[in-house]
Amino acid sequence: MKILIIGNMGYVGPGTVKQLRATYPDAELVGFDIGYFANHLTNTSILPEVMLDRQIIGDVRNFPAEIMEGVDAVVYLAAISNDPMGAVFEEVTMDVNFRAAVRIAGLARSAGVRSFVYASSCSIYGAADDYPKTENDTLAPLTAYAKSKVAAEIGLGKLASKDFTVTCLRFATACGMSNRLRLDLVLNDFVAGAIISKEINILSDGTPWRPLINVLDMALALEWGVGRQASNGGEFLVVNTGTSSWNYQVKDLANAASNIVPGCQVTVRQDAPPDKRSYRVNFDLYKKLAPNHQPQRDLSITIKELYESINNMKLADANFRDSNFMRLKILDSLRKQGYLTQDLSWAWSESASASSKITLTREIA
Numbered sequence: 001m002k003i004l005i006i007g008n009m010g011y012v013g014p015g016t017v018k019q020l021r022a023t024y025p026d027a028e029l030v031g032f033d034i035g036y037f038a039n040h041l042t043n044t045s046i047l048p049e050v051m052l053d054r055q056i057i058g059d060v061r062n063f064p065a066e067i068m069e070g071v072d073a074v075v076y077l078a079a080i081s082n083d084p085m086g087a088v089f090e091e092v093t094m095d096v097n098f099r100a101a102v103r104i105a106g107l108a109r110s111a112g113v114r115s116f117v118y119a120s121s122c123s124i125y126g127a128a129d130d131y132p133k134t135e136n137d138t139l140a141p142l143t144a145y146a147k148s149k150v151a152a153e154i155g156l157g158k159l160a161s162k163d164f165t166v167t168c169l170r171f172a173t174a175c176g177m178s179n180r181l182r183l184d185l186v187l188n189d190f191v192a193g194a195i196i197s198k199e200i201n202i203l204s205d206g207t208p209w210r211p212l213i214n215v216l217d218m219a220l221a222l223e224w225g226v227g228r229q230a231s232n233g234g235e236f237l238v239v240n241t242g243t244s245s246w247n248y249q250v251k252d253l254a255n256a257a258s259n260i261v262p263g264c265q266v267t268v269r270q271d272a273p274p275d276k277r278s279y280r281v282n283f284d285l286y287k288k289l290a291p292n293h294q295p296q297r298d299l300s301i302t303i304k305e306l307y308e309s310i311n312n313m314k315l316a317d318a319n320f321r322d323s324n325f326m327r328l329k330i331l332d333s334l335r336k337q338g339y340l341t342q343d344l345s346w347a348w349s350e351s352a353s354a355s356s357k358i359t360l361t362r363e364i365a
């Protein structure tokens with residue numbers, strides 16, 4: 001068994017590698033990532049990538065076909081991974097999240113890969129809080145990020161066959177501790193605010209609905225996708241991934257996070273424009289298809305783990321929303337320092353960016 005995890009050096013990747021290593025101890029695990037956030041490690045004494053057999057540094061927009069040789073399953077996590085980044089880097093978002101994903105899936109299919117798992121998002125339901133949405137409901141992607149995920153699902157759907165199973169996991173919003181923590185995620189932001197300034201500042205009026213999932217339960221679902229057979233859900237499957245009991249309103253998340261720090265205040269911007277991204281999601285299909293891979297962590301455990309880890313990290317910067325815990329800030333800073341070009345290629349690789357370039361590939365393990 002050889003599994004290729006593309007986009008493994010972000011927030012979701014480290015837990016996913018650990019989960020795959022535990023489930024497939026003898027598998028050859030290969031990581032592929034451009035490395036934007038590689039040095040932003042949290043809560044770990046080892047580099048998460050040492051659990052892999054090989055780490056390749058490369059850009060999905062120039063993915064060399066030969067990497068696919070002998071691969072049995074692909075997990076595609078690479079992305080410009082939220083709305084604020086998607087707004088600034090719209091074209092790159094489409095290239096990485098959609099075009100490269102579909103091209104790489106095509107290469108995978110040609111190379112005889114059996115299973116392709118894609119990290120999609122429930123945010124494609126957009127403004128949809130009237131009732132919990134199922135996979136058959138109309139999509140209303142509001143942002144470049146959400147649109148890229150819809151386009152990818154459509155493109156990938158055309159490639160699925162009886163020998164090439166494609167699984168698009170429409171994940172709820174992630175939360176929880178990772179070896180590459182992000183604080184640009186709603187619950188993580190709230191817990192950090194509670195610890196650092198005893199204040200949770202909700203940027204909307206607090207009413208939007210968000211389904212959540214612990215990042216380690218995402219890893220569990222990705223592992224399920226790798227092993228999924230077409231007999232369980234079909235050659236092409238799109239499935240909401242999370243649990244129905246984790247549909248929360250943002251203000252409820254803030255209140256739950258505030259409870260862990262005595263005296264913590266929750267402030268709601270009464271004058272905030274309504275956040276149109278509000279969706280409740282029905283996760284029954286995932287429950288039916290993956291009874292042994294259901295989310296295991298609840299909200300209070302997730303908050304407790306975040307609290308303990310962030311406390312141990314001795315994070316003191318009240319301005320954490322302007323720090324390297326925000327993915328967009330890291331990209332901005334890399335661009336300002338001249339490391340990244342406008343299109344988020346590494347500066348030294350720009351001249352080669354039009355051609356498939358194995359020269360970008362370096363093995364570190």
Ligand SMILES: NC(=O)c1ccc[n+]([C@@H]2O[C@H](COP(=O)([O-])OP(=O)(O)OC[C@H]3O[C@@H](n4cnc5c(N)ncnc54)[C@H](O)[C@@H]3O)[C@@H](O)[C@H]2O)c1
Nearest residue numbers: 007009010011012034036059060077078079081119171174
């Ligand atoms: N975090 C969430 O709330 C959430 C929710 C739903 C879906 N997802 C999806 O899960 C996946 C992983 O999310 P994450 O939170 O780990 O994001 P992340 O931003 O932390 O990680 C994304 C990874 O992709 C890599 N990458 C970006 N552009 C690349 C390129 N051109 N070539 C190679 N690698 C590239 C980055 O270096 C990074 O390591 C994404 O597809 C995201 O859209 C995340």
